[in-house]
Amino acid sequence: MRAQALKRGFVLHRRDYRNSSLLLEVFSAEHGRLACLAKGAKAAPKGRGALASLLQPFQPLWLHWVGRGEVKTLTRAEAAAPAIALSGERLYCGFYLNELLMRLLARDDPQEPLFVFYQQALADLATEPMDAVLRRFELRLLEELGYALDLRRDRHGAPIDPSRYYGYRPDVGLEPLLDPRWESVPEPVPVVASSLAPAALVSGATLQRLAAGSALSPRESRAARGLMRAALAPHLGPKPLRSRELFRRRPG
Amino acid sequence: MPGIGPKSAQRMAFHLLERDRDAGRQLARVMDAAMERIGRCERCRTLTEHTRCQICANARRNVSLLCIVEQPSDIVAIEQAADYDGLYFVLGGRLSPLDGIGPEELGLDRLEARFNEPELDEAILAISPTVEGLATAHYISELARCSSLRLSRIAHGVPLGGELEFVDGGTLAHAFAGRQGL
Ligand SMILES: [Zn+2]
Numbered sequence: 001m002r003a004q005a006l007k008r009g010f011v012l013h014r015r016d017y018r019n020s021s022l023l024l025e026v027f028s029a030e031h032g033r034l035a036c037l038a039k040g041a042k043a044a045p046k047g048r049g050a051l052a053s054l055l056q057p058f059q060p061l062w063l064h065w066v067g068r069g070e071v072k073t074l075t076r077a078e079a080a081a082p083a084i085a086l087s088g089e090r091l092y093c094g095f096y097l098n099e100l101l102m103r104l105l106a107r108d109d110p111q112e113p114l115f116v117f118y119q120q121a122l123a124d125l126a127t128e129p130m131d132a133v134l135r136r137f138e139l140r141l142l143e144e145l146g147y148a149l150d151l152r153r154d155r156h157g158a159p160i161d162p163s164r165y166y167g168y169r170p171d172v173g174l175e176p177l178l179d180p181r182w183e184s185v186p187e188p189v190p191v192v193a194s195s196l197a198p199a200a201l202v203s204g205a206t207l208q209r210l211a212a213g214s215a216l217s218p219r220e221s222r223a224a225r226g227l228m229r230a231a232l233a234p235h236l237g238p239k240p241l242r243s244r245e246l247f248r249r250r251p252g
Numbered sequence: 253m254p255g256i257g258p259k260s261a262q263r264m265a266f267h268l269l270e271r272d273r274d275a276g277r278q279l280a281r282v283m284d285a286a287m288e289r290i291g292r293c294e295r296c297r298t299l300t301e302h303t304r305c306q307i308c309a310n311a312r313r314n315v316s317l318l319c320i321v322e323q324p325s326d327i328v329a330i331e332q333a334a335d336y337d338g339l340y341f342v343l344g345g346r347l348s349p350l351d352g353i354g355p356e357e358l359g360l361d362r363l364e365a366r367f368n369e370p371e372l373d374e375a376i377l378a379i380s381p382t383v384e385g386l387a388t389a390h391y392i393s394e395l396a397r398c399s400s401l402r403l404s405r406i407a408h409g410v411p412l413g414g415e416l417e418f419v420d421g422g423t424l425a426h427a428f429a430g431r432q433g434l
Contacts, residue, residue: 012350013350013351015351018257019254019255019257053420053422053423054420054421054422056382056383056422057383058383059422079421082421082425083421083422083425086383087386087390088390089390091383091386091387091390092387094383095349095350095383095387096349098350099349099350102350241349242349242350242352242353242354243349243350245349245354245355246347246349246354246355246387246391248394
């Protein structure tokens with residue numbers, strides 16, 4: 001028998017299937033998101049732990065599967081590294097990343113750079129400020145999906161001016177606000193727009209810091225969160241992200 | 253049905269139809285009554301025929317202890333195996349945003365209300381150590397933070413009689429993190 005080529009992957013989501021099996025949504029480096037059935041994963045062979053304890057989110061895996069249909073059959077799984085140790089709110093952030101991928105990635109569409117960003121984001125989540133990691137991943141996700149958000153220029157092509165405020169709408173882009181009174185408005189104040197398009201208000205300085213990946217103050221973080229929420233909204237549709245509910249005072 | 257595949261289900265149906273129709277009718281009556289009468293306990297959310305389950309209504313239980321479990325079947329397991337005389341609260345699952353299960357679905361507002369009851373001293377989390385279970389435990393610990401409640405969780409680790417070399421890495425990591433002084 002030919003040696004099985006193991007592939008890198010993460011479990012994004014799993015649910016029980018029949019008695020002892022698991023139906024997995026896997027994000028694999030080479031194949032993108034795919035559905036995979038882990039037969040008998042919850043049954044523990046004598047003296048050993050069940051495979052189910054390995055097939056969890058945030059566990060880097062080596063995987064092998066067979067099948068050409070919509071749902072593949074998992075034939076092998078091994079730990080590629082220790083599970084990424086997320087705890088408390090960092091776990092919620094991990095769920096948020098997984099929910100984004102479940103909602104925005106089509107099945108069987110390879111996304112190798114995004115896989116690398118995802119793995120990096122999980123690793124960063126364990127140690128870095130959560131907001132910064134989430135914003136960075138959201139920007140890369142939009143870019144990899146072909147909806148890159150240009151944080152360096154406004155909709156007219158002019159460079160972002162750090163002393164100005166900008167209104168953002170996904171269908172319009174970043175619009176410099178002409179009225180100088182805006183400059184004294186504390187962030188974030190939602191720009192009243194049509195009820196269909198979500199909008200955000202953000203300062204040029206915040207845009208520049210976000211683009212550079214610099215640390216953001218709590219106020220800038222809130223504005224950046226509002227901006228990314230507005231940018232993701234048209235792709236996510238009207239159904240709310242459930243992982244955002246877990247943050248009681250500090251939504252993702 | 254969990255535990256019964258299509259083949260076994262077919263065998264059961266044929267057995268009742270061919271050999272024991274009385275038992276089949278009896279089973280149908282019991283099932284019908286159970287489906288009609290069994291609801292949720294107003295205190296702990298477990299399954300019961302009454303507004304309060306037997307454990308919540310039992311005056312001899314220790315009201316200063318509350319054990320938080322995922323399923324009614326966990327209560328049965330703990331009652332049979334452990335020497336525990338406190339009360340319970342049934343979540344009905346774990347926080348799992350990707351399955352649409354949030355704080356509301358688990359009745360966590362009611363749990364928070366119970367945390368504020370003065371007779372309660374300690375809450376014990378008996379939730380599986382999956383990532384969803386850990387997230388649930390964290391969320392509940394945040395709910396308890398404002399009260400003077402002591403919060404603990406049952407130990408996770410190497411199964412009794414298990415050999416270390418066969419224990420998976422995640423379990424071993426938990427067992428190390430939760431090590432105890434001798
Ligand atoms: Zn009860």
